[in-house]
Amino acid sequence: xxxxxxxxxxxxxxxxxxxxxxxxxxxxxxxxxxxxxxxxxxxxxxxxxxxxxxxxxxxxxxxxxxxxxxxxxxxxxxxxxxxxxxxxxxxxxxxxxxxxxxxxxxxxxxxxxxxxxxxxxxxxxxxxxxxxxxxxxxxxxxxxxxxxxxxxxxxxxxxxxxxxxxxxxxxxxxxxxxxxxxxxxxxxxxxxxxxxxxxxxxxxxxxxxxxxxxxxxxxxxxxxxxxxxxxxxxxxxxxxxxxxxxxxxxxxxxxxxxxxxxxxxxxxx
Amino acid sequence: xxxxxxxxxxxxxxxxxxxxxxxxxxxxxxxxxxxxxxxxxxxxxxxxxxxxxxxxxxxxxxxxxxxxxxxxxxxxxxxxxxxxxxxxxxxxxxxxxxxxxxxxxxxxxxxxxxxxxxxxxxxxxxxxxxxxxxxxxxxxxxxxxxxxxxxxxxxxxxxxxxxxxxxxxxxxxxxxxxxxxxxxxxxxxxxxxxxxxxxxxxxxxxxxxxxxxxxxxxxxxxxxxxxxxxxxxxxxxxxxxxxxxxxxxxxxxxxxxxxxxxxxxxxxxxxxxxxxxxxxxxxxxxxxxxxxxxxxxxxxxxxxxxxxxxxxxxx
Numbered sequence: 001x002x003x004x005x006x007x008x009x010x011x012x013x014x015x016x017x018x019x020x021x022x023x024x025x026x027x028x029x030x031x032x033x034x035x036x037x038x039x040x041x042x043x044x045x046x047x048x049x050x051x052x053x054x055x056x057x058x059x060x061x062x063x064x065x066x067x068x069x070x071x072x073x074x075x076x077x078x079x080x081x082x083x084x085x086x087x088x089x090x091x092x093x094x095x096x097x098x099x100x101x102x103x104x105x106x107x108x109x110x111x112x113x114x115x116x117x118x119x120x121x122x123x124x125x126x127x128x129x130x131x132x133x134x135x136x137x138x139x140x141x142x143x144x145x146x147x148x149x150x151x152x153x154x155x156x157x158x159x160x161x162x163x164x165x166x167x168x169x170x171x172x173x174x175x176x177x178x179x180x181x182x183x184x185x186x187x188x189x190x191x192x193x194x195x196x197x198x199x200x201x202x203x204x205x206x207x208x209x210x211x212x213x214x215x216x217x218x219x220x221x222x223x224x225x226x227x228x229x230x231x232x233x234x235x236x237x238x239x240x241x242x243x244x245x246x247x248x249x250x251x252x253x254x255x256x257x258x259x260x261x262x263x264x265x266x267x268x269x
Numbered sequence: 270x271x272x273x274x275x276x277x278x279x280x281x282x283x284x285x286x287x288x289x290x291x292x293x294x295x296x297x298x299x300x301x302x303x304x305x306x307x308x309x310x311x312x313x314x315x316x317x318x319x320x321x322x323x324x325x326x327x328x329x330x331x332x333x334x335x336x337x338x339x340x341x342x343x344x345x346x347x348x349x350x351x352x353x354x355x356x357x358x359x360x361x362x363x364x365x366x367x368x369x370x371x372x373x374x375x376x377x378x379x380x381x382x383x384x385x386x387x388x389x390x391x392x393x394x395x396x397x398x399x400x401x402x403x404x405x406x407x408x409x410x411x412x413x414x415x416x417x418x419x420x421x422x423x424x425x426x427x428x429x430x431x432x433x434x435x436x437x438x439x440x441x442x443x444x445x446x447x448x449x450x451x452x453x454x455x456x457x458x459x460x461x462x463x464x465x466x467x468x469x470x471x472x473x474x475x476x477x478x479x480x481x482x483x484x485x486x487x488x489x490x491x492x493x494x495x496x497x498x499x500x501x502x503x504x505x506x507x508x509x510x511x512x513x514x515x516x517x518x519x520x521x522x523x524x525x526x527x528x529x530x531x532x533x534x535x536x537x538x539x540x541x542x543x544x545x546x547x548x549x550x551x552x553x554x555x556x557x558x559x560x561x562x563x564x565x566x567x568x569x570x571x572x573x574x575x576x577x578x579x580x581x582x583x584x
Contacts, residue, residue: 114560116514244418
C-alpha cells in the first residue's frame, strides 16, 4: 500500500468514526442513560432494536459506545490542544531565547518526565477529585512535555536555516523573525505531533477511567465501558467487544495516519 | 570512554537529587492543598477523636513544619505510617510490593525487547513481503489494544476456555501465575518497539556502510548481526526510558486485573481516601525507578555508540 493511499484510508476511517460519534447517538431511539427494563443484558439482536445488545441494566450498547467514543475523543482533543499550546509556547521560547531560560524550562520538562502519567493523574485526583476535569489536566500535562521538547529542537534547527540567517542579516527584528519566518514552519511538525498525541491520550483516558479515576457513571467513556465489559466478559462478551473495536480503530487509524504523514514529510525533503 | 561515563553518572546524580526534591515538594503541596482529609469518613468522627488522630500523625502542626518533618524522615529512609491502613508503615508496603512489580515489569521489558527487536528486524529484512505486512498489522493492534483489554481476553482464552494457565492471583515461586500478566503488559511496548526497530533498521540497511559490507562479500547473517543490529538499537535505547515509565503505569492496571500484590496495591484507594503518606511514598519510589531506568538507557546508548562520547554526554 502506498503511503498516500494509507493516509487517505486512515483519514477516511477517522472521519467516519468522528461522524458516527457525533451524530450516531442522536439517531437512535435510545439515549445514553435510558434503561430498557424489558431487555437487560440481551445479546446483539435486530428484533428489540438493540443492534449491539444491552448491558446488565438494559442500556443500549451501540449508543453508549458511540457516546463513549465522543467523550473520549473530546477529552483527548481538548487535552492535546492544551498540551500543544502550552508545550509549543514553552518549546518556542526555550529554543529561540536559549541560555538560562532554555536551561530552566528544559529542566522543568525533565522533572515532568520523572513521573509516569498515571501517577500525575493520581496526584491530581487527590486535589481535584475524580472526573473529566482531572483527566483533562493530567492529559494536558503529558502532551505538554513531549511537544515542548519537539518544538524546542525544531526551533533551534530553524534558527540556523539559511533563509532565517538571511532574514537576520537584513535586520529583521527578533520578534518579527519568529512570527514571520520560524512559526509558520513549526505548524507542520506540531500538527503531526498532534495526530500522534491524540491516540495516546485516548488510551490514557481509557486507562484512568478503567482505574475508576476518570469519567463517572452514568456517563459513558471508552474506558469505563471497557471496565464494565471486562467484568461481564464471560456472560456478555459483546459488552467488551463494541468499545474495544472502537478504541482499536480510532487509536490505530490515528497512529498510522500520524506515522505516515511524518514519513511522507521526512522523505519529501 | 571512562571519562564521559563518569561525567554522565555524576551529571545524572546532580540532576536526580533536585528532581526528586521537586517531585516530593510538588506532590506534598498538591495533596495537602486539597480540601478534605484522611479522617473524613462517611460517619463523622467525634471532634475529640479526630483531634487525637490529627495529633498522633502530626497533622495539627503548621504545614511548613509537617513538610520539614516529612523531608527529614524521607532522608532517613522512612516514608512514615500509612494514615488509612492501620499499623502499616509505607516503607513496609513498598518492600512487599516492589519485588512483585519489579519482577512483572522486568520480565515484561525483556519480553517486549525480544519480540520488538527480532520482529522489527524481520519486518525490515522482509520489507513489503507477507511477513512485513502481518507484523505491521499485529503491531498496530498491539499498540492500540490497552493491557486491560488484552488481559481479560487472554484470561478468557488461556485460563477459562483452554484451562492451561491460572486465572489470577499470585503465589511466590509459581511462575505460571506470571505468564498472562507479563504477556498482557508487554504487548503494547513490544508493538511500539517493533515499529521503532523496523524504521530504524530500514534506515541502516539503506546506508553506505551496509552496501560496503555487502560489496566485501560478508555473509547475510554476519551483516545482520554485526553491522545492522548495533546502529539499529540506538533509537530503541532512546525510547527505553519512556517505555519503562509506560510499563510502570501499565503494571498498575495489570496488578489490579490479576490481583497481584504489587506496588499499585492500595494506591488508587489511597488517592481517593487521602492517605497522604502512602501516595507520596509510592510516587517517590516510582520517580526513583524512572530516574534509574533513564540512567541505564543513557549508559547503554553510550556503550553502544561511541560517537556520542565525542559529542558529549547524551541528554
